Amino acid sequence: MVMPKIRVIPRLDIKGPNLVKGIHLEGLRVLGDPAAYARHYYQEGADELFYMDVVASLFERNSLSDIIEKTAREIFIPLTVGGGIRTVEDIKKVLRAGADKVCVNTGAIKNPAFIKHAAELFGSSTIVAAIECIKQPDGRYFAFIDNGREETGLEVVVWAQKLQELGVGEIVVTSVDREGTGEGIDAQLIQSIASAVNVPVIAHGGIGKPQDAVEAVKAGASAVAVASVLHYEALMNGKVGREASKIEGNTRFLQENRNYKKITPCGLNDLKQTLQSSGFQVREIYS
Amino acid sequence: MKNVVILDYGLGNLFSVLQAFKEIGVNAELTDDPEKLALADAAILPGVGAFGHAMKELESKKIIEPLLAFAKSGKPLLGICLGMQLLMDKSEEFGEHLGLGLIQGSVKKFPMEYNHQKVRVPHMGWSSIHSSIKKHPSMVDVKDGTDVYFVHSYYVELAQPEVNQLTWSEYAGFRYTSSLVNGNIWAYQFHPEKSGKAGLQLYKNWAQHFQL
Numbered sequence: 001m002v003m004p005k006i007r008v009i010p011r012l013d014i015k016g017p018n019l020v021k022g023i024h025l026e027g028l029r030v031l032g033d034p035a036a037y038a039r040h041y042y043q044e045g046a047d048e049l050f051y052m053d054v055v056a057s058l059f060e061r062n063s064l065s066d067i068i069e070k071t072a073r074e075i076f077i078p079l080t081v082g083g084g085i086r087t088v089e090d091i092k093k094v095l096r097a098g099a100d101k102v103c104v105n106t107g108a109i110k111n112p113a114f115i116k117h118a119a120e121l122f123g124s125s126t127i128v129a130a131i132e133c134i135k136q137p138d139g140r141y142f143a144f145i146d147n148g149r150e151e152t153g154l155e156v157v158v159w160a161q162k163l164q165e166l167g168v169g170e171i172v173v174t175s176v177d178r179e180g181t182g183e184g185i186d187a188q189l190i191q192s193i194a195s196a197v198n199v200p201v202i203a204h205g206g207i208g209k210p211q212d213a214v215e216a217v218k219a220g221a222s223a224v225a226v227a228s229v230l231h232y233e234a235l236m237n238g239k240v241g242r243e244a245s246k247i248e249g250n251t252r253f254l255q256e257n258r259n260y261k262k263i264t265p266c267g268l269n270d271l272k273q274t275l276q277s278s279g280f281q282v283r284e285i286y287s
Numbered sequence: 288m289k290n291v292v293i294l295d296y297g298l299g300n301l302f303s304v305l306q307a308f309k310e311i312g313v314n315a316e317l318t319d320d321p322e323k324l325a326l327a328d329a330a331i332l333p334g335v336g337a338f339g340h341a342m343k344e345l346e347s348k349k350i351i352e353p354l355l356a357f358a359k360s361g362k363p364l365l366g367i368c369l370g371m372q373l374l375m376d377k378s379e380e381f382g383e384h385l386g387l388g389l390i391q392g393s394v395k396k397f398p399m400e401y402n403h404q405k406v407r408v409p410h411m412g413w414s415s416i417h418s419s420i421k422k423h424p425s426m427v428d429v430k431d432g433t434d435v436y437f438v439h440s441y442y443v444e445l446a447q448p449e450v451n452q453l454t455w456s457e458y459a460g461f462r463y464t465s466s467l468v469n470g471n472i473w474a475y476q477f478h479p480e481k482s483g484k485a486g487l488q489l490y491k492n493w494a495q496h497f498q499l
Contacts, residue, residue, distance in 0.1 A: 002460035003412045004406075005434070042483070047413060047436075064430040077306055078436060078481045098302045100438075100481065123336035125409045125438040150311075169409050198399065200407045222407060283413035286485035 005281045007223035007273050008049040008213065010230050011204060012037060013054045014067060014083075015177040019232055020054065021152070023180035025132070025147040028054065031231050033270075035070050041230065042075045044268045045285040049075065050172075052103070052226055053083025054147060065097040072098025080128055085109070091118055094138045102171060105130040106145040109152050109159075112166055119167030129168040131156055133189055134176045141189055148176035160193045171197065172225060175205035182208025182228055182263035187219040194220025210274035217280050224269065233265035289328040289499045291315040294354075294370075297336060304333050307480035311491045313499055321353040325346065325452045329499050334369030338378040338394060338441070341369055342386065351387065358389050358472055363497040371467065372443055374474055374498030380441055387421055388470055391446035397461065408461045409440040416454040416465050416477070423453060424496040425466070425473060428488055433463075435475075435489075436484035442478065443467065471497075 001190045012034050013020050019037050020028040031037075038049055049071070053064045068081055082103030091102050100124075108129055110117045119127045132144040152159075158216045160171055174191050175186040185206040194201040198258045200222035207213055213224045229253040271284040290310070295301055308315045308331075315331065316323070316361035324330055332354070334341050345351050358364050359467045363419040366374050378394035386394070397408050404484045413434040418426055437456070442463040445451045453473070473493060479486030493499075 002402075002457065004410070004459055005409070007412050045483075048483050073306055076303070076480060076486060078438075078478075096302065096442055098300065100305070102299050120337070121353045124440065125411060126335060134444070170411055198405065198407055199409070200411050222412065238363065284415075284432070286429075286433055286483060286488070 004222065004282050006217050006275055007202075007272045008045050008268055008282070009048045009050050009051040009202065009223055009224040009225045010037070010041040010268070011052065012067065013052050013227065014064060015054050016165065017067075018107075019231065021056070021180060021228055024176055025054070025179055025256075027129060031235060032242060033241055034067055035285055037234060038071045038075055038232055040239050041268065042077060045272070046268055047223070047285070048078040048080065050103070051083075051099075051106060053081070056084025065093065068097040068099050082128070082130060085095075086114070088121065090124060091126075101126050101128050101169070102194070103128040103130050105132060107217065108166075109145050109154065112162070115163065115166040115168060119169075123169075124167050124254065125169040127168045128170050128172060129163040131159060131193070132174045132176050133186075135186070141192075144176060145192065156189070157192050157196045158252060160197050163216050164199050164263060165195045168199065168249045170200040170202060172202040172204050178206025179204070180228060181206060184208060184212045185216045185219070187215050190216055190221050190252070199249040208262050210266055210271050211269050211273055214278045214280070217275065223224035224271075229266050229271075230268065232263060233267050236265055288314070290326065291331065291411060291499055292318045292323055292327040293331045293431045294324065294350060295319050296348050297334065297341055297344065298349060300335070301333055303480045304331065307478075307487060307490055311494060313490075313494050318414055319348045320352065321349050324353050324357055324463045327362070329355070329363040329365070329497055330354070331367065332370035332373065333365075333367045334373060336369065338372060338380040338386070339382070339384040345373075348410060348475045354387070354397065355387065361471050363493070363499070364472045365493055366472070367480075368439065368476060368478055371474035371476050372441060374472065375443055378441065382457050389472060390467060392444050392451075394441050395444050396441050397458065401459055401461045404459060406461065408436055410437060410458045411438050411497045412436070412459055413464070414456045414477075416456050418454055419448070419452040420468070423468065425453060425468070425489065428494075429485060429492070433485045434477065435477040435485055437438055437465070439476060
């Protein structure tokens with residue numbers, strides 16, 4: 001069996017000028033300057049980068065353009081940007097700033113026709129859909145919006161198929177239950193969506209060690225979006241600075257140098273080597 | 288300084304193409320002006336989105352005739368992604384559409400299944416390129432099997448692969464043409480501007496070969 005190469009995608013959650021990281025998409029800690037992390041990941045062989053403006057959806061604002069422009073000037077891998085995208089104008093703005101793809105969640109659920117229109121206009125491969133999934137007491141998974149705060153009543157597999165039909169080029173499946181916890185991916189969730197659609201699925205939420213990425217791929221993911229393990233590794237080993245803008249957010253974590261519990265910080269290389277030794281192909285870095 | 292233009296006829300991200308050329312020392316200019324194209328020393332035809340839509344945009348901007356004239360003049364023309372597909376005779380994307388007809392062959396959709404295995408479309412990610420033409424100047428310092436970044440649901444089927452195929456690649460076991468050449472026309476199905484240092488090297492090779 002010839003499998004396509006698995007992509008490892010650092011996910012950078014951004015709040016105002018800072019890179020942040022939360023748990024269950026909440027309780028955001030400030031980690032530093034997103035551009036410094038982006039540069040570091042590019043050098044380390046990231047296959048793509050994924051920026052998510054975590055508050056744009058709530059406050060109806062879009063503050064990413066400056067960070068995107070800065071990144072696109074020096075980083076020559078694909079860049080996906082999400083957060084608060086609701087109109088064709090929003091997409092144009094983000095693409096013009098240098099993004100290659102846009103990621104839509106709330107905008108898609110509130111207005112499916114917008115996704116169809118956007119896919120026709122910009123091409124399917126430019127439109128990525130995110131599904132924020134929360135497991136219900138009865139075992140079903142529902143799609144949420146606004147960082148897992150508002151329930152939509154949409155069953156995730158049904159919604160994923162609908163998104164494919166509307167023309168999205170890939171789907172980011174976020175397990176809100178696992179996100180930021182490092183407890184491993186929700187294989188059942190990934191498997192149920194990956195087997196139901198034909199577009200690539202990016203698994204997000206829960207990777208706390210390299211083996212978790214392998215489990216995501218075994219469940220059918222074409223790519224994994226990874227945050228905590230990479231950010232903490234970069235931070236701990238001094239690969240990025242500790243300066244962060246103090247204007248916004250909780251910076252106590254950075255100052256106190258606290259430890260992390262269920263997370264085994266690791267670099268992109270560790271993740272890729274583990275995938276490779278499990279029989280999955282990854283991109284070979286050009287040198 | 289040579290005058291290099293990037294044809295800006297649609298909605299794609301041309302910022303990164305522009306930026307990648309800047310990185311290798313080529314200051315290209317975005318334009319949709321047929322006169323600027325006619326005066327240029329080299330032209331880049333990028334593209335993202337649907338084939339039919341792109342041809343319509345080129346037509347409405349009156350770029351088709353000047354582009355064909357440019358290609359026949361012998362000046363370097365570089366197609367990228369959809370820009371490579373547009374060079375072909377025709378495409379079967381959403382019905383049949385005629386292309387620029389600069390390269391013989393057509394554009395086809397990836398199969399849903401290959402060798403009893405699901406083929407996820409679009410092909411979005413990294414695949415290796417393998418040379419079909421030995422020691423072609425486009426591949427200077429790019430070794431066989433180098434990984435580059437692809438985003439496509441359709442691929443080019445050349446009428447004369449033995450003449451025009453520069454590299455081939457595989458997706459889910461399915462082999463296809465990943466770059467082509469016809470004299471002064473070079474084209475890549477992948478995105479060199481998104482392929483890290485390997486991609487920058489490929490752009491550099493093009494610029495150096497044509498002394499831009």
